[in-house]
Amino acid sequence: MKRAFLLLFLALSALAxxxxxxxxxxxxxxxxxxxxxxxxYPGLQGVAPLFATPEGRRYLVLVVLxxxxxxxxxxxxxxxxxxxxxxxxxxxxxxxxxxxxxAFKPEDVKKERGQNLAPDRIQRP
Ligand code: HEC
Numbered sequence: 001m002k003r004a005f006l007l008l009f010l011a012l013s014a015l016a017x018x019x020x021x022x023x024x025x026x027x028x029x030x031x032x033x034x035x036x037x038x039x040x041y042p043g044l045q046g047v048a049p050l051f052a053t054p055e056g057r058r059y060l061v062l063v064v065l066x067x068x069x070x071x072x073x074x075x076x077x078x079x080x081x082x083x084x085x086x087x088x089x090x091x092x093x094x095x096x097x098x099x100x101x102x103a104f105k106p107e108d109v110k111k112e113r114g115q116n117l118a119p120d121r122i123q124r125p
Contacts, residue, residue, distance in 0.1 A: 019088040026078060027089065035096045042072040044093060051094050051101030055125035060090055061104070061112045067119035074119060083109040 024033065030041035037043030050056025064086050067077035078086060083106035090104045 019085075019092045022081075022085060023089060023092050026081070027093075030075065035093060040073065045097060047093075048097040048099035050125070051097075051099040053125070057101065057104070057108070058112065059122070059125050060093075061086070061109055062117065062122050064089060065109065065112055066115070066117040066122055068122045069119040077119065079113065083107070083113075 027035075028038075030038055031044055032038045035044040047056075047060065050060055063075070064081075065077055065079050068075045078089075081089075086109045087104040087106050093099075094101060094103075
């Protein structure tokens with residue numbers, strides 16, 4: 001019985017942490033709690049307009065799935081996370097940046113999987 005309560009408690013606290021906990025673990029070490037950037041890694045303010053165009057939205061999904069390599073350094077891909085998690089992270093970023101655009105759905109992530117793109121192939125539209 002005690003064990004059941006403990007498991008319930010753990011499950012609930014994982015849910016409560018939700019996307020903020022995921023952002024803190026996966027993204028904040030480089031981009032910061034509020035996407036402001038942590039030197040030498042870039043802030044993400046500049047991607048705000050991309051949430052509103054189809055090419056921009058596809059790019060954002062490709063970046064989180066396959067990573068990105070460029071002048072600012074190397075970001076690893078996060079294909080190991082679930083579609084729901086990556087969609088939630090992009091929606092969290094959209095909220096942090098107060099960007100306009102439709103919410104990402106897990107299907108938006110799913111349809112870009114399986115392309116095995118290298119981080120230096122991911123280019124801003
Ligand atoms: C190890 C550090 C690191 C981590 C962790 C990381 N990134 Fe990045 N990210 C980078 C770097 C470096 C770039 C820029 C690469 C370049 O020069 O083009 C970048 C670029 C981006 C871009 C594109 C920026 C632009 O201006 O086009 C987005 C969006 C992004 N990251 C989102 C995320 C999200 C969401 C997470 C968490 C799932 C994350 N990053 C985790 C280092 C990181």
